[in-house]
Amino acid sequence: xxxxxxxxxxxxxxxxxxxxxxxxxxLDSQKSVGMEEPLTDAEGxxxxxxxxxxxxxxxxxxxxxxxxxKALMDEIEEELYKIHAEARQFKxxxxxxxxxQQIQSTVTVKESFGSIVSVDVGSPAETAxxxxxDSVLQFGSITASNFQGMQxxxxxxxxxxxxxxxxxxxxxxxxxxxxxxxSRWKPGKGLIGCFKWVIDPHMDLFMRLPQCxxxxxxx
Numbered sequence: 654x655x656x657x658x659x660x661x662x663x664x665x666x667x668x669x670x671x672x673x674x675x676x677x678x679x680l681d682s683q684k685s686v687g688m689e690e691p692l693t694d695a696e697g698x699x700x701x702x703x704x705x706x707x708x709x710x711x712x713x714x715x716x717x718x719x720x721x722x723k724a725l726m727d728e729i730e731e732e733l734y735k736i737h738a739e740a741r742q743f744k745x746x747x748x749x750x751x752x753x754q755q756i757q758s759t760v761t762v763k764e765s766f767g768s769i770v771s772v773d774v775g776s777p778a779e780t781a782x783x784x785x786x787d788s789v790l791q792f793g794s795i796t797a798s799n800f801q802g803m804q805x806x807x808x809x810x811x812x813x814x815x816x817x818x819x820x821x822x823x824x825x826x827x828x829x830x831x832x833x834x835x836s837r838w839k840p841g842k843g844l845i846g847c848f849k850w851v852i853d854p855h856m857d858l859f860m861r862l863p864q865c866x867x868x869x870x871x872x
Contacts (some may be wrong), residue, residue, distance in 0.1 A: 659736065662729050663785060666771070676718070679711040688712055726770065729836045731766050733786070765790055765799035765823060769847055773839075776846020781833040783847070784824060791821035810835045810844050 680686055683703040692705050699705045741745045765788035772778045772785060790796070791810040809818065836842040 655769070659732050659786065662725065663730060666725055666729065669718055670724060673715055673718050673722070676711045678713045678748070679707060680715075683708050688715065693754060729770055744757070758838070766795075766800045768799040769822075771847070773842060773846035775838070776842065777834055777836055777838055777844040781819065781820065781831045782829075783822065783831065787822035787824050787829075790818065790823055790828065792820065793818040793820070814844060 680688070684694070686708055688704060692700055692703070692708060694700050736815070767789040769783055769785055769787045769789070772783055792806060793813065794803050795809060799805075813835050815834060815836055819833045820831045820833045822829050822831065833845070837844065838846065
């Protein structure tokens with residue numbers, strides 16, 4: 654089943670992120686050299702204050718794992734896209750069994766216009782209890798009926814800094830009303846902390862965002 658595959662993909666994602674975090678801790682233990690700081694001194698010799706070999710090894714492993722992580726996130730996007738397509742098809746085929754029920758459902762059930770692929774630890778999205786796989790039914794004043802593109806989300810976010818906005822999601826058969834407060838929670842991490850947002854396929858839009866809520870085209 655698609656949901657079982659998604660669980661496996663999410664498990665692998667968590668494992669990769671844990672490995673990357675551990676390797677960054679290695680770099681932090683070496684005078685916080687990070688990924689870019691020079692490993693040679695002013696005279697061009699290997700630095701004596703750090704374990705150069707360990708730093709080089711950790712950096713190499715991080716780069717490899719980041720490539721794996723990117724490929725995995727692409728696969729997660731595809732799987733979410735498939736899940737939504739299947740759900741859409743099911744809704745269309747099952748709706749014909751009872752015309753009266755179908756009419757009632759169109760009045761009461763909100764339509765999804767996107768899904769959350771990843772949520773940063775410690776971000777406003779995590780604080781709001783947004784979860785990977787959540788189908789977004791409402792984001793502030795935005796619903797499927799007036800959603801035109803991610804610029805709508807960006808506008809709402811920019812005008813809601815440090816102010817709570819309502820987000821309604823569909824999760825495990827239930828609608829949940831959450832409160833999200835965009836903020837500058839971490840340099841370079843945007844205002845929300847959603848790693849990616851996948852647009853529902855039936856809306857004929859499909860956008861990939863490196864960092865939901867950040868500057869320029871990021872939300």
